[in-house]
Amino acid sequence: MLACEPSPSGVRGLGEAQDHYGVPVERAYRYAVSEDAFRYWQSVRRKRVAEVVLALRRPVGRYLVHTKGFYPPGVYRLLSGGVKRGEELLAAVQRETAEETSLEVRIERFLAIQHHCFAWQGQSEPFTSYLFVLVEVGGALRVGDAGEQITAFREVHLDDLLALAEQLEALPPDWNDWGRFRATAHRLVVEILG
Numbered sequence: 001m002l003a004c005e006p007s008p009s010g011v012r013g014l015g016e017a018q019d020h021y022g023v024p025v026e027r028a029y030r031y032a033v034s035e036d037a038f039r040y041w042q043s044v045r046r047k048r049v050a051e052v053v054l055a056l057r058r059p060v061g062r063y064l065v066h067t068k069g070f071y072p073p074g075v076y077r078l079l080s081g082g083v084k085r086g087e088e089l090l091a092a093v094q095r096e097t098a099e100e101t102s103l104e105v106r107i108e109r110f111l112a113i114q115h116h117c118f119a120w121q122g123q124s125e126p127f128t129s130y131l132f133v134l135v136e137v138g139g140a141l142r143v144g145d146a147g148e149q150i151t152a153f154r155e156v157h158l159d160d161l162l163a164l165a166e167q168l169e170a171l172p173p174d175w176n177d178w179g180r181f182r183a184t185a186h187r188l189v190v191e192i193l194g
Contacts, residue, residue: 011049011050011083011087011089011128011130012086012087012088012089013088013089013090013091014089016088016089016090017089017090017110017130018110020090020107020110021107021108021109021110021132022109022110023110024110024111024112024113024130024131025111025112025113025188025192026112026113026114026115027112027113027114027115027184027188028114028115028116028117029114029115029116029117029181029184030116030117030119031116031117031118031119031177031180031181032119032120033118033119033120033177034120034177035120035121037118037120037177037178038118038119038120038123038125041118041125041127042125044082044127045125045126045127047082048082048083048084048085049083049084049085049087049128050082050083050127050128050129050130051080051081051082051083051127051128051129051130052080052081052083052089052092052093052096052129052130052131052132053078053079053080053114053129053130053131053132053185054078054079054080054081054093054096054097054100054131054132054134055078055111055131055132055133055134055189055193056079056097056101056103056105056134056135056136057108057133057134057135057136058136058155059136060155061157062155062156062157063078063155063156063157063158063161063189064079064101064136064141064153064154064155065077065078065079065153065154065155065156065161065164066079066100066150066152066153066154067150067151067152067154068148068149068150068151069149069151070149072171072172072175074167075167075168075171075175075179076152076154076156076164077164077168077182077186078161078185078186078189079096079097079100079101080096080129080185081095081096081099081100081148082096083130089130090107093107093132093134097134098144099143099144099145099147099148100143100144100145100148100150101139101141101142101143101144101153102139102140102141102142102143102144103136103138103139103140103141104136104137104138104139105134105135105136105137106134106135106137107132107133107134108132108133108134108135109132109133110130110131110132111131111132111133111188111189111192111193112130112131112185112188112189112192113128113129113130113131114128114129114130114131114184114185114188115128116128116129116181116184118177118181129185131185131188131189133189133193141153158189158190158193158194159190159194161186161187161189161190162186162187162190164183164186165183165184165186165187165190166183167179168180168182168183168186169183
């Protein structure tokens with residue numbers, strides 16, 4: 001089995017995030033992917049050092065998920081976005097929340113760090129996701145950055161995230177590698193918070 005070293009952090013403020021919002025659970029995942037998916041993750045890593053995944057709880061207690069116009073029909077998922085080189089981790093959480101939702105939030109918990117390894121023909125590409133639980137405290141829900149290409153939002157109960165994970169894992173071949181990757185955060189949120 002091909003080893004995949006965790007991606008070098010390159011993320012500033014990791015210690016501060018842990019000091020303020022708790023020590024996260026850490027998990028490692030390995031995916032055998034297609035050549036196209038492998039090249040995609042190589043290109044992602046050139047643009048960002050990691051990503052934040054946001055489990056944003058609305059005042060009614062449900063979690064916000066979204067879809068984009070180019071996703072397969074009916075596919076929704078948790079919010080996420082890249083951490084830029086040199087960017088503080090908590091600043092990335094706030095920036096991505098503003099870009100995707102325009103909501104005012106309070107960070108409640110640093111939930112998890114996911115170390116992903118994408119493998120194809122003896123090569124591997126690491127990538128890291130930092131999961132946070134956020135609580136809405138104000139504002140009006142709307143996309144703050146049209147470049148995000150978000151076309152709709154939904155609110156789901158915590159347990160409904162498992163159904164979204166199953167849907168992501170069952171996407172057709174062109175989307176399957178992406179879907180399997182995206183499903184892991186949904187499952188982990190339910191596992192830890194449920």
